[in-house]
Amino acid sequence: MNEFRIHNLLTFYLPFLILIVFVYEFFSQNSKALIYVIGNLIAYLAIRLELHHYTHKWGFHRNKKFVKILVVYDLFAMGFLLPTILVYSTRATLVKNILIYVVVVFLIYVPISKMIDKLMGMGLLIFSGGFSLIIFLTARTVLVPLIFMLLSLWTWLLLKHNLVSYTQYITVNALNTGHKGDENKNIQL
Numbered sequence: 001m002n003e004f005r006i007h008n009l010l011t012f013y014l015p016f017l018i019l020i021v022f023v024y025e026f027f028s029q030n031s032k033a034l035i036y037v038i039g040n041l042i043a044y045l046a047i048r049l050e051l052h053h054y055t056h057k058w059g060f061h062r063n064k065k066f067v068k069i070l071v072v073y074d075l076f077a078m079g080f081l082l083p084t085i086l087v088y089s090t091r092a093t094l095v096k097n098i099l100i101y102v103v104v105v106f107l108i109y110v111p112i113s114k115m116i117d118k119l120m121g122m123g124l125l126i127f128s129g130g131f132s133l134i135i136f137l138t139a140r141t142v143l144v145p146l147i148f149m150l151l152s153l154w155t156w157l158l159l160k161h162n163l164v165s166y167t168q169y170i171t172v173n174a175l176n177t178g179h180k181g182d183e184n185k186n187i188q189l
Contacts, residue, residue, distance in 0.1 A: 004167040007154070008167060010154040010157065014044060014151065015044060018040055018147055021037050022038070032139045032140070033144045035086050036135055036138075040083075040148055043075055043151060047158070048165075053067075069109070071155055071158060072112050073109060075128075077105045080134075080135070080148070085098070087138055120159050124155065125152060
């Protein structure tokens with residue numbers, strides 16, 4: 001199975017997987033895991049919205065590097081940081097924690113924009129693996145870190161495949177093109 005097919009499968013099935021884990025955690029009454037799953041769903045929808053704006057070239061979304069920064073920013077800010085702050089909030093500390101979240105979210109934009117080239121490699125998956133370990137230790141379930149890792153893999157594939165929701169590849173026959181060597185070659189469109 002190649003990376004184009006994995007990208008397309010994750011684009012189609014990831015929302016369904018998130019909703020299935022949401023229902024499972026709802027019935028198992030694990031509130032911490034439920035908060036993380038809702039954060040992952042919000043991150044998925046935010047990334048899809050960024051792709052929609054990029055596709056239609058709305059506003060600042062004409063700049064590909066800016067959209068890549070926003071996609072990584074949505075993954076970390078809404079998929080990890082917001083649920084983590086909400087998990088550790090009580091009624092007394094909720095407002096203070098939300099204010100801390102707002103300040104931190106504004107502060108992490110600059111480091112993400114500086115590290116976007118490194119994150120387009122394997123750096124995004126390494127950071128996401130560390131965050132998944134923190135989610136596992138907090139939520140005490142395997143499904144939620146798995147969903148976050150799948151969301152991170154999908155985000156990494158989006159960055160790698162030039163911000164397209166569904167990738168297309170064709171098989172070019174060497175006999176039709178006149179090239180000698182490989183019989184079949186996959187080309188991304």
